Amino acid sequence: MSKRIFIKTFGCQMNEYDSKRIYDVVKEIGFEKTDKCQDADCYLLNTCHIRDKASEKVYHEIGRVKKIFRLKKKPLVIVVGCVAQAENKEMLKREPYIDLILGPQAYHKINDTILNFTGKEKVEETEFDAVTKFEYLSRIKNKVGKATSFLTIQEGCDKFCHFCVVPYTRGPEYSRPFDQIITEAKNLVDQGSKEIILLGQNVNAYNYKNQRLSNIINEIEKIKDIERIRFTTSHPKDMTDDLIEVYKDSKKLMPLIHLPVQSGSDKILNLMNRKHTIEDYLKTFERLKKINPLVEFSSDFIIAYPGEEEKDFIKTLNLIKEVRFINSYSFIFSPRPGTVAESLKTIDKKISLKRLEKVQETLFKNQIEKNKSLENKIINVLTENLTEDRTKVFGRSEYMTPVIFKGSKKDIGKILKIKINKSNRNTLFGTVIDNLDQKVA
Ligand code: SAM
Ligand code: SF4
Ligand code: F3S
Numbered sequence: 001m002s003k004r005i006f007i008k009t010f011g012c013q014m015n016e017y018d019s020k021r022i023y024d025v026v027k028e029i030g031f032e033k034t035d036k037c038q039d040a041d042c043y044l045l046n047t048c049h050i051r052d053k054a055s056e057k058v059y060h061e062i063g064r065v066k067k068i069f070r071l072k073k074k075p076l077v078i079v080v081g082c083v084a085q086a087e088n089k090e091m092l093k094r095e096p097y098i099d100l101i102l103g104p105q106a107y108h109k110i111n112d113t114i115l116n117f118t119g120k121e122k123v124e125e126t127e128f129d130a131v132t133k134f135e136y137l138s139r140i141k142n143k144v145g146k147a148t149s150f151l152t153i154q155e156g157c158d159k160f161c162h163f164c165v166v167p168y169t170r171g172p173e174y175s176r177p178f179d180q181i182i183t184e185a186k187n188l189v190d191q192g193s194k195e196i197i198l199l200g201q202n203v204n205a206y207n208y209k210n211q212r213l214s215n216i217i218n219e220i221e222k223i224k225d226i227e228r229i230r231f232t233t234s235h236p237k238d239m240t241d242d243l244i245e246v247y248k249d250s251k252k253l254m255p256l257i258h259l260p261v262q263s264g265s266d267k268i269l270n271l272m273n274r275k276h277t278i279e280d281y282l283k284t285f286e287r288l289k290k291i292n293p294l295v296e297f298s299s300d301f302i303i304a305y306p307g308e309e310e311k312d313f314i315k316t317l318n319l320i321k322e323v324r325f326i327n328s329y330s331f332i333f334s335p336r337p338g339t340v341a342e343s344l345k346t347i348d349k350k351i352s353l354k355r356l357e358k359v360q361e362t363l364f365k366n367q368i369e370k371n372k373s374l375e376n377k378i379i380n381v382l383t384e385n386l387t388e389d390r391t392k393v394f395g396r397s398e399y400m401t402p403v404i405f406k407g408s409k410k411d412i413g414k415i416l417k418i419k420i421n422k423s424n425r426n427t428l429f430g431t432v433i434d435n436l437d438q439k440v441a
Helices: 013-027 054-068 082-094 107-116 130-138 178-190 213-221 241-249 266-272 278-291 310-323 349-373
Strands: 003-009 031-033 042-047 076-081 100-102 123-125 148-152 195-199 228-232 256-258 296-298 300-303 329-332 378-386 392-396 402-406 415-423 428-434
Touching: 003 013, 013 031, 013 042, 013 076, 013 107, 013 130, 013 148, 013 195, 042 054, 042 082, 054 076, 054 082, 076 082, 076 107, 082 100, 082 123, 100 107, 107 123, 107 130, 130 178, 148 178, 178 195, 178 213, 195 213, 213 228, 213 241, 241 278, 266 278, 278 310, 300 310, 300 349, 310 349, 329 349, 349 415, 378 402, 378 428, 402 415
Parallel strands: 003 031, 003 042, 042 076, 076 100, 100 123, 148 195, 195 228, 256 296, 300 329, 402 428
Antiparallel strands: 378 392, 378 415, 392 402, 415 428
16 A cells, blocks of 8 residues: 655745645655545645744644644655755754754755655754755656646755845755756656746746846747746846846746835845846836736735834835835734844834734735726736635636636637726636637736
C-alpha cells in the first residue's frame, strides 16, 4: 500500500507552487496525497514568515496535529518554507514532534531526507542551493491538470526593504534558465493549462543571460493552446521598457498588473528602502495606460510604517484615488526578526487600525465601483472549477475577479463570454452568452 501525505500550505503563491512540486517529488518514492489529516503517514506543513505570529501559528498547528494523532502512530512531521528557514534548529528544539526541517532552497533533498530518516536524529536542511534545486525539479514533471497553473521563474531577493524577511528566508535573487522555464510551460499546456502565472518574489527582476521577463512572455505567447499569461510579484523599480512594451502587442498578457507600492509618501518609501519615488511609480502607470488603456493596477500597502505621519498617510489615500487600484492588499506594519525595521518605534495601535480601516474603505470603494461598472456588460471568463454545490462554475475575469455562473463540468478550462447580471465587492455573477474565442485585452 502506498504511503499517504497530507500537505498544508500557508503564505504566498510561491509556497503553493512549492507544495505542488514537493508532492510531484515525493510521489517518486511512493507517496499519495490525502485530504484527511488523520489518515496521513506524513504530515507536511509549508510555512510563511511574512507577518507577526507566523511561527506561533506553526507551533499551534503542530499542537493540533499532535492531538489528532494522540491515540495513533505518529506521522512523519516535516516543516518546510520560510519559517523553517528562519527558525531552523530552534524549531526542532522547541517542538520535538517535528522530525524534518527543509528550507525553500532545499526541496531537492526531500526524498533522500525522508528515506534516510531513522527516527533517532532530527534533520535540518536549510542551505541556499537554488541552482541544484531547480535542476533537480526540472527532471520531475510538473503534473497539473488544472486550467490555471503557477510557474516559478525566479526566487529570492537582493533588495532588502527594511521591513521584509524574504531576502533572509528565500536567499539571494536567482533566475531559472530560460529553456527550463519554457519546457515547463509547454508541459503545463500539454496537460491542459490554459493560463500560466509566472511567479517570483521579484518576478520582473528575472535575468538569465540577458533574457528578461519580456522574453519569457513573448516565448510563452507562441504556445498555441495558451490563452492567458500573468506574472507576480513585481517591483516598481524593475518595470523596464521592454516589459512595458509587451503590453502594446501581446494578445495573451492579461491587463491587470500587481505592482506593490507600499506607501504614497516618498519619505516613507525612502525609510522603507524601496529605491523609487511616487513620481517614478506614476510615470510607469501613465506609460502603461498610454500603451494599453485597458491596463489596471493592483497593489500592496503597508500602513503605519514607523515614521508615518498623518500627512504621509493622506498621500497614500490620494495615490489610491489617483491610480484607482483594484484587488489590493493592505496590512499594518509588523516588525520582523532580523530586519532593519525590527527595532523601530511602532505607531500607536489605535491610530494604525484607524488608518488601515480608512485605506481599506477607499480600496473597497474602487473595487465596488469597478465591479458595478461591469453589470450588463459581456466579459471573457476563464473557468476553473465547479462551485461546492456543483451547479455553478467558478472562473476569473481578465482582472482576476471571481465570476460565478450556471454551468457544468464541460465548461472547465474554457474561455466563455459571460454577461454580468449582478456584482458585489469581490464577485461578479453572470450568464453564459457564447463560447467564442478570447479577444485581445
Ligand atoms: N516583492 C514584493 C514587493 O517588492 O513588493 C513583495 C513580496 S511580499 C512577499 C508581499 C507583501 O507583504 C509586501 O508587498 C508587503 O506589502 C507585505 N509585507 C512584507 N513585509 C511586511 C511587514 N513586515 N509588515 C507588513 N506587511 C509586510
Ligand atoms: Fe521583500 Fe519585495 Fe522588498 Fe524583496 S523587494 S525585500 S521581497 S518587499
Ligand atoms: Fe511568506 Fe515566504 Fe511567501 S515569507 S509570503 S511564504 S516568500
